[in-house]
Amino acid sequence: MAKIILAVLEQREGKLKRNAFEVISTARMLSNYLDLQPIAICIGNNIDGLGEAAASYGIKNVIHFKSRELENYSPSAYTGIISAYAKEIDAEYLIFSNTSLGRDLAPRTAIRLKAGCLMDCINLHNTNGEVIALRPVYAGKAIMECKINSKVKVFTIRPNVFKTEATEDKVQADIEIREIGSPNLKTKVITVKKSEGTLDVAEADIIVSGGRGLKGPENFKLIEELAEVLGGAVGASRAVVDAGWRSHGEQVGQTGKTVSPKLYIACGISGAIQHLAGMSSSRYIVAINKDKDAPIFNIADYGIAGDVFEIIPALTEEIKKIK
Numbered sequence: 505m506a507k508i509i510l511a512v513l514e515q516r517e518g519k520l521k522r523n524a525f526e527v528i529s530t531a532r533m534l535s536n537y538l539d540l541q542p543i544a545i546c547i548g549n550n551i552d553g554l555g556e557a558a559a560s561y562g563i564k565n566v567i568h569f570k571s572r573e574l575e576n577y578s579p580s581a582y583t584g585i586i587s588a589y590a591k592e593i594d595a596e597y598l599i600f601s602n603t604s605l606g607r608d609l610a611p612r613t614a615i616r617l618k619a620g621c622l623m624d625c626i627n628l629h630n631t632n633g634e635v636i637a638l639r640p641v642y643a644g645k646a647i648m649e650c651k652i653n654s655k656v657k658v659f660t661i662r663p664n665v666f667k668t669e670a671t672e673d674k675v676q677a678d679i680e681i682r683e684i685g686s687p688n689l690k691t692k693v694i695t696v697k698k699s700e701g702t703l704d705v706a707e708a709d710i711i712v713s714g715g716r717g718l719k720g721p722e723n724f725k726l727i728e729e730l731a732e733v734l735g736g737a738v739g740a741s742r743a744v745v746d747a748g749w750r751s752h753g754e755q756v757g758q759t760g761k762t763v764s765p766k767l768y769i770a771c772g773i774s775g776a777i778q779h780l781a782g783m784s785s786s787r788y789i790v791a792i793n794k795d796k797d798a799p800i801f802n803i804a805d806y807g808i809a810g811d812v813f814e815i816i817p818a819l820t821e822e823i824k825k826i827k
């Protein structure tokens with residue numbers, strides 16, 4: 505019988521997160537390499553298009569643990585449900601996204617399953633029937649190649665790095681729904697206060713980030729305008745978050761979010777190693793800094809040595825004209 509790989513899908517407010525499609529595609533890719541049976545698991549209340557999403561990306565078997573109490577993430581309940589189900593079906597591989605939820609949930613689940621856990625993988629491949637993972641370490645200064653020796657193996661994959669590929673032969677999904685009467689909620693989310701209308705840096709394809717070179721919070725309107733014309737999100741360095749100019753949700757870096765957008769524009773950011781740790785895997789990096797020796801230029805694909813107060817408005821105007 506084929507070994508099982510479990511793709512753990514995230515939903516928010518009943519909608520699958522973008523990273524869920526990356527998890528499905530990665531589980532399917534590994535199942536092809538290693539002849540595994542992929543199963544997708546999702547916890548929540550009503551979840552839009554769950555079966556269709558899994559089916560279009562090639563996973564036939566889907567299990568939905570359903571409860572109104574589970575609309576929001578609960579570490580105790582989610583860990584209990586996933587680990588019990590993984591034991592029930594004897595799953596050997598579990599894939600999570602390396603989001604804040606995945607970073608919390610995957611190690612908790614791994615402990616319950618006595619599994620090895622590799623976090624923040626940027627590549628998973630098959631070498632002689634084993635999954636070999638690549639993970640950035642030392643804030644992205646080195647890439648570690650590693651594998652898990654335990655029978656059950658847990659991986660989290662960095663968002664925006666793994667390809668999502670719909671299959672040509674769409675399968676008909678087979679969804680099992682299990683109602684959970686009284687989930688094990690050690691803590692309960694009562695309300696979620698969110699910043700309206702802003703795109704999350706962790707999910708954006710384009711990020712325009714600002715640092716201390718912006719001189720003050722009022723000048724972040726330049727960053728917001730550029731982000732808006734590009735349809736991107738606003739990011740920030742820790743220096744400006746610590747100064748109270750921007751919210752922590754926008755912070756990119758070692759103690760903020762890890763992002764891998766198609767385009768990252770760093771404005772007035774020096775390029776400290778802790779900042780680079782969160783954005784160095786971006787596809788294209790553009791840096792604007794008036795100090796031509798700033799370390800950010802070492803990793804930038806395009807560097808503009810100049811003043812943000814001249815360059816950003818000019819760039820925004822030019823992009824508006826093109827659009």
Ligand code: FAD
Pocket residue numbers: 714715716717718740741742743744755756757758759760761771772773774775776777778779782792793794795798810811812813
């Ligand atoms: P600065 O280092 O002050 O750089 C400002 C830059 O703006 C300079 O390069 C300057 O040349 C340029 N500049 C100034 N004026 C202009 C202008 N008019 N036009 C163009 N350029 C201009 N940092 C993070 O970002 N994210 C993290 O998650 C993070 N985690 C950390 C964790 C730990 C444990 C520690 C110790 C530090 C962490 N840091 C983090 C802080 C990090 O070390 C840096 O202090 C921080 O990234 C610097 O922010 P900055 O680049 O905005 O500011």
